[in-house]
Amino acid sequence: MVLHAPFTLRIATAIASLLLLVPLPARPAGVSAATEECLGCHEEVTPGIVGDWRASRHAKATPAEALRKPALERRFSAPAAPPGLEEMVVGCAECHTRNPDKHPDSFDHNGHRVHIVVSPEDCAGCHPVEREQYAANLMANAHGNLQDNPVYRSLADAVNGIQRLEGSTLAHAAPDALTDADSCFSCHGTKVAVSGHAARDTAMGEMTFPVLSGWPNQGVGRINPDGSEGACTACHARHQFSIEVARKPKTCSQCHKGPDVPAYAVYIVSKHGNIYESRESAWDFSAVPWQPGTHFTAPTCAACHVSLLAAGGEVIA
Numbered sequence: 001m002v003l004h005a006p007f008t009l010r011i012a013t014a015i016a017s018l019l020l021l022v023p024l025p026a027r028p029a030g031v032s033a034a035t036e037e038c039l040g041c042h043e044e045v046t047p048g049i050v051g052d053w054r055a056s057r058h059a060k061a062t063p064a065e066a067l068r069k070p071a072l073e074r075r076f077s078a079p080a081a082p083p084g085l086e087e088m089v090v091g092c093a094e095c096h097t098r099n100p101d102k103h104p105d106s107f108d109h110n111g112h113r114v115h116i117v118v119s120p121e122d123c124a125g126c127h128p129v130e131r132e133q134y135a136a137n138l139m140a141n142a143h144g145n146l147q148d149n150p151v152y153r154s155l156a157d158a159v160n161g162i163q164r165l166e167g168s169t170l171a172h173a174a175p176d177a178l179t180d181a182d183s184c185f186s187c188h189g190t191k192v193a194v195s196g197h198a199a200r201d202t203a204m205g206e207m208t209f210p211v212l213s214g215w216p217n218q219g220v221g222r223i224n225p226d227g228s229e230g231a232c233t234a235c236h237a238r239h240q241f242s243i244e245v246a247r248k249p250k251t252c253s254q255c256h257k258g259p260d261v262p263a264y265a266v267y268i269v270s271k272h273g274n275i276y277e278s279r280e281s282a283w284d285f286s287a288v289p290w291q292p293g294t295h296f297t298a299p300t301c302a303a304c305h306v307s308l309l310a311a312g313g314e315v316i317a
Helices: 005-021 033-045 047-054 063-067 092-096 128-135 139-147 150-160 177-182 184-188 243-247 249-253 263-268 271-282 301-305
Strands: 107-109 112-114 162-166 169-173 193-202 205-213
Touching (some): 128 139, 139 150, 139 184, 150 184, 243 249, 243 301, 263 301
Antiparallel strands (some): 162 169, 193 205
16 A cells, blocks of 8 residues: 555554654753753663652652741751752752762763762751861761770670680681671771772673772761761661651661660650550651651650750741
8 A cells, every 4th residue: 555645644644643643751940951961871771760759759859949938947057049059850860970070989970970879068068057066076987986095896796706715725716807897997986998890790891990999888887988976867768768768766776776775665665665666657757847746746866866856936956
């Protein structure tokens, strides 16, 4: 059968019209061109990470929108947005390409200088007050508090070291570094450093990446390649960075649960813990500021240790 030109044109027009009705993948408003490039590949190779990010507040609000909130309701403590990012949501590129010259783990990746380990210094572009507070607390110094304290170091060596019988004597060898990293330093934080570079086969072809010792790790006192201490992601888990997750006691329990640090075990069998477990589904863990009696009715770990509490528009803690 021979199709005449007018008929062929009508078919092509009909197909084009149908294609216009097919919904395209949604993109959050205000996504930077660099982050768009990241998403173009990572929606395929790391869909879980992208899914978490899409569900995050970072993907849904710009610094300019945050700054328009009343002071007590802001989740943004910088006086102004980082230059050029006022109307951009916080995406892959805004975190993983920030301060590249300060990061020994920066590497060339599809035309961008990217680093794997996002540090508190990077987060400080939008959250400087939180960064300063965290740097002053015990957790940011947790790596050195263990590694440099002879009492704690001896305890770690005794628990993780290898014991063997030599004749009639019990000998004790120092623990393997990986054993330390998988136990004590899993919470206290490892020292992350660049030990070289290696080529790897990926879905996008062969690529070269830095080889990081002490990684992956989200310990509270992690020593980052840029020299900063701490990991915001210990409590605000990647890549949703949820304030709800950070406020729930089960997040604290990741580290404060064993026989040496039984705070969670004590809390969860207390009257406060009982009320929390019975009533948590009715509480609002995302509200800022957090108001006792309105958003929750019994203390959690976070309510006492790390939260801004307010009532009647006034800060109470």
